[in-house]
Amino acid sequence: MSRFIFLGTGTSNGVPVIGCQCEVCTSSDPRDKRLRCSGYYESNTGTKILIDIGPDFRQQALTHNITRIDGLLITHSHYDHIGGLDEVRQINFIMKKPIDVYGSQESMRDIQNRFSYIFSPTQIGGGIPQISLHPLDEKPFTINDVSIIPLPVWHGKLLIFGYKIGNFAYITDASGIPEETKSKLMNIDTLVINALRYRPHPTHFNIEQALAFVSEVRPQKTYFIHMTDDILHSRTSRELPKNVFLAYDGLTLMIND
Numbered sequence: 001m002s003r004f005i006f007l008g009t010g011t012s013n014g015v016p017v018i019g020c021q022c023e024v025c026t027s028s029d030p031r032d033k034r035l036r037c038s039g040y041y042e043s044n045t046g047t048k049i050l051i052d053i054g055p056d057f058r059q060q061a062l063t064h065n066i067t068r069i070d071g072l073l074i075t076h077s078h079y080d081h082i083g084g085l086d087e088v089r090q091i092n093f094i095m096k097k098p099i100d101v102y103g104s105q106e107s108m109r110d111i112q113n114r115f116s117y118i119f120s121p122t123q124i125g126g127g128i129p130q131i132s133l134h135p136l137d138e139k140p141f142t143i144n145d146v147s148i149i150p151l152p153v154w155h156g157k158l159l160i161f162g163y164k165i166g167n168f169a170y171i172t173d174a175s176g177i178p179e180e181t182k183s184k185l186m187n188i189d190t191l192v193i194n195a196l197r198y199r200p201h202p203t204h205f206n207i208e209q210a211l212a213f214v215s216e217v218r219p220q221k222t223y224f225i226h227m228t229d230d231i232l233h234s235r236t237s238r239e240l241p242k243n244v245f246l247a248y249d250g251l252t253l254m255i256n257d
């Protein structure tokens with residue numbers, strides 16, 4: 001069996017939102033505390049894959065004792081998904097090698113621009129993360145022995161990537177799913193998909209749209225991520241169909257390979 005840990009399940013602000021006094025931001029339920037979205041996949045053969053590296057990565061790595069990354073999959077280059085990239089310095093130090101980073105050509109180019117100091121020969125010393133970028137097209141690729149299929153999805157007008165690993169798929173920040181991607185997800189065992197809030201949003205599925213997508217592809221189990229402070233875990237959980245769940249930070253899944 002493989003294992004997947006939800007390191008963070010919140011939208012770009014995180015929950016609680018700074019300065020917000022709403023019932024979710026002040027909730028004492030730990031499932032209403034949402035760091036920025038990220039996940040950690042451990043294959044049954046021990047390969048460890050991080051999906052996205054947001055600004056909360058340091059805290060997430062400390063909480064879950066993450067000391068190894070065999071590959072880092074980037075869904076897209078918005079700050080809440082790459083803002084923690086500098087923290088791989090400590091993983092470099094432990095693993096004594098660069099971290100392989102995978103994503104769309106656009107995401108890889110954005111990383112080169114936003115983190116230009118990493119690629120600049122003028123800065124020397126121990127302060128620079130060591131990464132090697134692997135731009136992807138839509139073809140399957142492997143990290144060690146693990147085969148991964150990029151899943152193009154719409155994030156507003158941006159085409160970004162979700163990823164399918166065996167019988168598990170992780171999609172965040174989607175507002176539309178191309179037919180070809182849907183066909184790769186039909187009857188999958190475990191689907192992770194974003195569901196922002198109740199009201200519609202131009203670049204993210206809301207709860208209703210995420211549920212409509214679930215009823216099209218019919219996964220065995222579905223977990224929602226990238227949620228705002230619109231979602232009180234205990235209340236929304238009760239309203240969902242029986243095979244659909246709200247993920248929460250620290251939730252760990254065992255996946256049938």
Ligand SMILES: [Zn+2]
Nearest residue numbers: 012078080173
């Ligand atoms: Zn996001």
Ligand SMILES: [Zn+2]
Nearest residue numbers: 076078155173
């Ligand atoms: Zn985004």
